[in-house]
Amino acid sequence: MVVNLMANVLDCLDKYIIFGIEELIEATDGFNGNCLIQGSVYKGFVDGEVYAIKKMKWNAYEELKILQKVNHGNLVKLEGFCIDPEEANCYLVYEYVENGPLYLWLHESNTEKLSWKTRLRIAVDVANGLQYIHEHARPRVVHKDFKTSNILLDSNMRAKIANFGIAKSGCNAITMHIVGTQGYIAPEYLADGVVSTKMDVFSFGVVLLELISGKESIDEVGNLLWASGIRIFEGKEAEVKAKRLKEWMDEAIFEGTCSMESLMNVMSVAIACLHRDPSKRPSMVDIVYALCKSDDMGFDISDDGLGTPLVIAR
Structure with missing residues (x-):
C-alpha cells in the first residue's frame, strides 16, 4: 500500500524539491515544539533557507493533486515534499510567510x-x-x-x-x-x-x-x-x-x-x-x-x- 501511495505522490510532485526525512528533522530540531507555528506546521531551516513544514499522514494526496495545478502570487507556494514510509508520514514544504495568520x-x-x-x-x-x-x-x-x-x-x-x-x-x-x-x-x-x-x-x-x-x-x-x-x-x-x-x-x-x-x-x-x-x-x-x-x-x-x-x- 505504501509503495502505491509513494508512486502516486511522486507522480504528482515531479517538479518539486525532494527533501530527506533526516534533513527535515535537523531543520526543525526534531520537530521541536519551539519550532511549531500552528497545528502540525513547523518552521525549519534547510541550507540557510527558511520553510514552513507541514507534517501529514497519507491523506496528503488530494492536497498534492490540487497544489501541483495552481500557481499564483496570492496562494502560499509549495516548494517541495518528503515521504517517510516508515512512519507513514508525508511532509509538505512551503514557502515561509513571515508575518503569520x-x-x-x-x-x-x-x-x-x-x-x-x-x-x-x-x-x-x-x-x-x-x-x-x-x-x-x-x-x-x-x-x-x-x-x-x-x-x-x-x-x-x-x-x-x-x-x-x-x-x-x-x-x-x-x-x-x-x-x-x-x-x-x-x-x-x-x-x-x-x-x-x-x-x-x-x-x-x-x-x-x-x-x-x-x-x-x-x-x-x-x-x-x-x-x-x-x-x-x-x-x-x-x-x-x-x-x-x-x-x-x-x-x-x-x-x-x-x-x-x-x-x-x-x-x-x-x-x-x-x-x-x-x-x-x-x-x-x-x-x-x-x-x-x-x-x-x-x-x-x-x-x-x-x-x-x-x-x-x-
Missing part, C-alpha cells in the same frame, strides 16, 4: 492594529487568489475552509491563501461529510452538503466582516458574525446604515484615515457575499472589481462623509 493581527490584543488601507489591500489580495482557483484552475478548485487563520501575511503585509487540506477539485458536488470551520460555513453546504465556489464566496464575506469589525466569526456564546453584520445593514437608508456601521466597526480604523464611502462599499460587498441564495452571490470576478473600486480616498470618517453603498450587479 491574519487572524492574529485582527484578534490578538498584543499585535499592531492594521490600518484600513492595509485591510482593504489584504481583501483584494485574497479575492484575487480565490478568483484564480475559481476561474483559472482546471478543474476549478473550491477551498472549503477559507478563514482568517488560513490567510498569511508576508513581510510587506501582502496576503496569501494557505491550507488546501480539505479543498475540492470540481464544482457543484454533493457531500454527506460536512467539514469546515463554524462561523464561516455557507448555509447550503451545512444543510445539504452542496459544494460550489459560492461557498467560498460566503466565507469571503465573513472575512470582510472581520476586517471591518475586528470581531471574530463566532463569539464566545455562539453568535455568528455574519448574522449581526446582516442586521447592521438592514433597511434602505444609507445614513442609518452608516451610523450603525460606525458603532459596530473596529475602533482601530478610526485611528487612521479612511472614507466612510469606502467602508460602506466594502460592507455592501460583504453583505452581497452572504446572500442565503448562493446563485445570487457575486462571483469573485465581480468582487475583485467592486473592491478595487472601493479603494480608499484617504478622507477622515465623519458624519458629513456618509456614502451610498456600492451595488454589485447580479
